[in-house]
Structure formats: C-alpha cells, structure tokens
Amino acid sequence: MTTRLRLLRSLHQRMMADLVRAHPYARERVGWVVGRTATGPADNTLVVAYDYLDVPDDEYIDDPRVGARFNRNVIRRAMQHCVDTGDSVFCVHFHDHSGRPVFSRTDHRGLWPLVPPLRTLAPQAAHGLLLLSLDEAVAIAWPPPSKEPMACSVRVVGRPMGLF
Template identity: 40%
Template sequence: MLIHVKMTRHVYEKMRADLNRPHDFAYERVGFIFARKDTADKDAILLLATEYYPVPDVHYIDDPKVGAKINSSAIRSVMERAYSSKECILHVHQHDHSGAPRFSRLDRLEYNKMIPSFHNIGGGAIHGALVFSLDNAVGLVWTSKHDSPEPVRKLTIVGYPIETLKPGAGLYV
C-alpha cells in the first residue's frame, strides 16, 4: 500500500518553525498535523494535511529521561478535534541531524500505545506519526486499531519549490 502525505509549504513551514523553538525544559518540541484522507485509488492512501497544531508549553511534562513528554490534555484536545472534524491525526517531532531519521526505540514503544488509541474516536480516519530530520522524514500510519503500522512511502511539500521525499525501505523498523 502506498501511503502519501501531502502538505502545503505554509503548513510545513509553520510546523518546522514550531519544532525548532526552544523549550524551557524539553529537549525537543512535538506537535500534530491534521489531515484529510483520500482513498480514490484502492492501492494508495493520500493524506492531505490541513493544519499543524503545536503542543502548548503548559502541556509538556518535565521528564529528563525523554526528549519531550506531553500530558493527557494535549492528547485529548487533538482527539476531540479529530472526533468532530473526522480528520486524521499525525504526531510529529524532529531529530536534529541531516539524512534519513529513524524512530527511536522509545518512539516506537510510545506510538504503539498512543496511535492505535486514536482509533477509539471512531470514523474512517487513519492516524500515524512522522519524524523529521533537518532534510528528510519517515512516517508510520495505522490504518486501524488492530493493524500493524504501514510506512509512509512519499511526502510532498506543495508550493515553491515543490519537494518530494521518498524515504527508502528499512527506515521504519
């Protein structure tokens, strides 16, 4: 299955600006992208990003063992929006290096708990996570609560200049 995430340069730049802001105690920022799902092609899923939602500072938990930890209020607020809008939720964060990023072991453990729970809000939305490096990204999408995640195979930034990232296989395990 080809999973393709598309976002406007405006959404992308808003996300990058937020993820690059320093925090008083967290080592990294996290946020969420809301997206609409298009399944016109039976062999592909297109996720069209509609908005980037930065996690407010008050929702970060001071935990020096992790890069960033957010509280249940942050999760609840994005789930409430997705419930009412029927949008997909993509959790995003950034690793501060060039080249293909990887989800850390902790990222994978936490995503395997958090992302499937987003399916509890019902509807046909799918949910996932993206991690960006300074010049690339990888992602995983859960098409249902019980399915294993599928890799994002293509990420397109629409605007001038247009960018398409096609991460190689093996970056998602």
Template identity: 35%
Template sequence: MIHVKLTKLLFDTMRADLLRPHPFAHERVGFILAKKEQTDDALTIFATSYQPIPDGQYVNDPNVGAKIGAEALRGIMQKAYQSKDCILHVHLHEHSGPPRFSKTDLFGYNQMIPAFHNIGGAAVHGGMVFSFDSAIGLIWTSKDGEPVPVNKLSIVGYPLQIQKTGVGGYV
C-alpha cells in the first residue's frame, strides 16, 4: 500500500499555484519534495514542501498542456540530491471527479521519473494528478521497476481528510 500525506497548508499552497494562469502554458506543474517511511506492508510518503515552476522555465509547446525545460528538472533534482528527498511531479486537471492520466502524462512520467533515481539514494519518486476533489498517483520505487499506484491520500488539517485516490471527496 502506498499512502501520500500532505498538510492542508501545503495542499492549499500547491493548489493555488496550479490554478494560476500562465502566459502560454495551458496548465501549471510543480514538484512536491517528500520523505518516506517504509514498513513491511506500506510505503508512506510525507510531503515536506511544494516547489513551483517559475514562468521562465516553461517551454512554449502547443502540443501539450505544459512543458518544462531542463533547468526546472535540474533544479528539483539538485534539491532532492542534497536533501535525499522523494520527488513527486504534480499538476491539476480542472474538473470534479476522479482524474485520469492522459497519454501525454504517462509518456512524460515514464521518461522523467525513472531518471530521478539517477541522483542516488533510497528515495522513491512519482507523479500525481489532482482534480478539484480527487487525485491519482504513481510511484516508481526503483529506476527499472514498474510504477505502483498510490492507494491513499491524506490531507492533514482540520477537519482530517482521508480518501482512497481516484474516489473523490477530499476537498
């Protein structure tokens, strides 16, 4: 089982950034840095910070909703290398109900996320797509392994919100 936990403050910060318009990108993306705890039957990922992508690090590509350049990837990989953190690439699909990964999402994640393992260490990395009231996620526990779905997302605040991903209702 994979459980992602983030504070309501971090979630609200991320969501506000992902909803901001961009001069040419149709959507925003960002990164969550996180710590992990592994037990025999569960992997828990504790989000520690949200890293927005500066406007100038987006690439103007009308074929995708958002594309970021090498500078953004190098920057987040450097931070994760120094802190030994996990990296989660995040973005928002602006609708209610369970989101799905687009073909573009899956292609990009399969190229980008295994490369995060090149920074070494025991961190896991992944991607999550949020909707207005739900989320879906995949975690790569190794560079060569297959991604594993996130089973549960908790947004810790008042009131406590826990959900299975893809079900809806955490907002």
C-alpha cells in the first residue's frame, strides 16, 4: 500500500513562509495543510493538497517544555474543516535544518493524538502529519480505512519538483 501527499510548490512556499516566522514565545509554529483524498483498488491513496490554514499568534500557549503548544481553537478549526468538507487534514510543522527531518519523540507524543478526531469526523479521507525541513519533507498518514499510520511520500510540484 502506498500513500502520497502532493502539493504545489507555491503552497509549500506559503507554508514555509508562515512556519519559519519567529513567534514571541513559541519556538516552533504549526499549521494545517488540507487536501482531497483519492483512494482506489490498486492500494494507493493520494492526497492532493489545496490550502494551508495557519495558526494565529495568540492561539499558541507559552510552554517552554515543548516547541509549540496551542489552544483548543487550533484543533477545533481543523475538525471543523473535516466536518464542512470531508477532506484530508495534515498537521504540519518545521524543523530548522537541511536534509531529511525526523519526527521527534515530542512530536509523536503531542501530534499523533490530533489525528484520531479528524479520522472520526472525515473517515473517507486520509489524515496525518507533515514535517518540513529547509529542503526536504516527511509525512505519516492514516489512509482510510487503515488504523495504523504508514509512511507517506511527499511530492512538491513545481520547478523544480521535490520528490521526498
């Protein structure tokens, strides 16, 4: 089974421009990339991203123990998007280095629990987590109807292409 997240370079640039901005107290920013899911009999799932939902500054909570902590409005907005559209939602954040990024233990602990409510609200869509570095990206996704997350390749479409 393969899962793939495809997005335009212009959307990737928009995400990067938001995520790299310094915050008054949060050390990282997060956002949501939303897209439409195509599933098929040949065991491949594709998510075609079409928009990015940023997180306003005042929705972060000052917590020096983690890179970013945010209030309930942030997850509520993602859940509402699922309800309204039935589309895919991926939580995205950024690690400030070159090369292949790796989800940290804190990412696993803090971000994985965001996904089950999304899957409940939009069960036909794949949801997951996207992590960007300066020049690469990795993602994990829960494609329907799988209960287990799986590696998700990321395709940034533009000039040049990004095949991650």
